[in-house]
Amino acid sequence: MLLITCPWCGPRNETEYHYGGQAHVPHPENPGELTDEQWAAYVFYRDNPKGPFAERWMHSIGCRRWFNVLRDTATHEVLTSYRLDEPRPGGNR
Amino acid sequence: MQSHPLQALVSELHEPVHPTVVMSNHVHVYVSQAHKGELVMGAGVDSYNGYGQRGSFHVIERQMAAAIELFPVFARAHVLRTWGGIVDVTPDASPIIGRTPVENLYVNCGWGTGGFKATPAAGWTFAHTIATGEPHPLNAPFALERFTTGALIDEHGAAAVAH
Numbered sequence: 001m002l003l004i005t006c007p008w009c010g011p012r013n014e015t016e017y018h019y020g021g022q023a024h025v026p027h028p029e030n031p032g033e034l035t036d037e038q039w040a041a042y043v044f045y046r047d048n049p050k051g052p053f054a055e056r057w058m059h060s061i062g063c064r065r066w067f068n069v070l071r072d073t074a075t076h077e078v079l080t081s082y083r084l085d086e087p088r089p090g091g092n093r
Numbered sequence: 094m095q096s097h098p099l100q101a102l103v104s105e106l107h108e109p110v111h112p113t114v115v116m117s118n119h120v121h122v123y124v125s126q127a128h129k130g131e132l133v134m135g136a137g138v139d140s141y142n143g144y145g146q147r148g149s150f151h152v153i154e155r156q157m158a159a160a161i162e163l164f165p166v167f168a169r170a171h172v173l174r175t176w177g178g179i180v181d182v183t184p185d186a187s188p189i190i191g192r193t194p195v196e197n198l199y200v201n202c203g204w205g206t207g208g209f210k211a212t213p214a215a216g217w218t219f220a221h222t223i224a225t226g227e228p229h230p231l232n233a234p235f236a237l238e239r240f241t242t243g244a245l246i247d248e249h250g251a252a253a254v255a256h
């Protein structure tokens with residue numbers, strides 16, 4: 001069971017949250033001009049690192065807000081959590 | 094492709110009570126009894142990415158609740174051990190079998206939670222693909238290009254989960 005800290009509600013069990021996959025995936029700037037390949041990259045292609053991973057979680061049975069978590073996918077250690085408008089702690093990889 | 098933990102569990106040894114494999118999509122139970130007597134159960138996949146070869150305990154808890162819903166007699170069985178493996182999951186929870194943009198490089202991956210049972214068909218169609226350079230009609234829809242064309246096999250979650 002992961003213990004995840006919601007930036008608004010504090011530390012809660014994983015069962016209060018919903019997972020949202022990789023964080024910091026930018027929406028295309030000019031969606032109308034994308035090729036099918038570029039859409040595929042945006043919609044389906046994600047990083048899958050072994051180690052620290054910035055990912056989205058939603059406090060679905062709490063405040064229902066989305067936020068980001070930096071978690072080590074090898075050890076399951078939750079390193080930190082931060083708001084969506086904050087940059088990834090320690091920079092982008 | 095995302096790597097997720099998938100867990101399974103076995104009980105202590107019991108007299109034969111369960112002569113066949115039973116799969117219930119409704120409550121999500123997959124259970125058989127080994128010849129020695131253990132009840133063997135597959136649990137659900139953990140929602141998050143992970144390489145730690147273990148998953149979260151609430152998944153096991155939910156699995157046991159589902160099994161007891163289906164077979165109340167299992168409430169007397171004790172869990173002997175649980176374990177987790179890493180499964181590679183695609184956006185539509187279906188495998189990718191076919192060519193790649195690199196000449197002479199073929200992939201047969203993304204089997205996720207259901208790759209054992211499919212081995213004969215996967216091997217046969219993959220061999221056909223490599224031998225002829227063209228997919229067999231059975232694996233043609235499973236090509237990597239489906240993520241570009243949008244012709245996915247099924248929406249994630251609607252894909253067959255039968256093991």
Ligand SMILES: Cc1cc2nc3c(=O)[nH]c(=O)nc-3n(C[C@H](O)[C@H](O)[C@H](O)COP(=O)(O)OP(=O)(O)OC[C@H]3O[C@@H](n4cnc5c(N)ncnc54)[C@H](O)[C@@H]3O)c2cc1C
Nearest residue numbers: 099100101135178179202204205206207208209210211256
């Ligand atoms: C607990 C559990 C229960 C399951 N139950 C069922 C079931 O009842 N029925 C069913 O059909 N399926 C089941 N599965 C799913 C099935 O095990 C998988 O779908 C199947 O094993 C996938 O086979 P694969 O060869 O494609 O990939 P894998 O078995 O994942 O093999 C990938 C291999 O690549 C190696 N590798 C990774 N990276 C590298 C690298 N950089 N260099 C070299 N090697 C590398 C790995 O070490 C591994 O040996 C279950 C899985 C688990 C974990």
Ligand SMILES: [Zn+2]
Nearest residue numbers: 006009059063
């Ligand atoms: Zn909250």
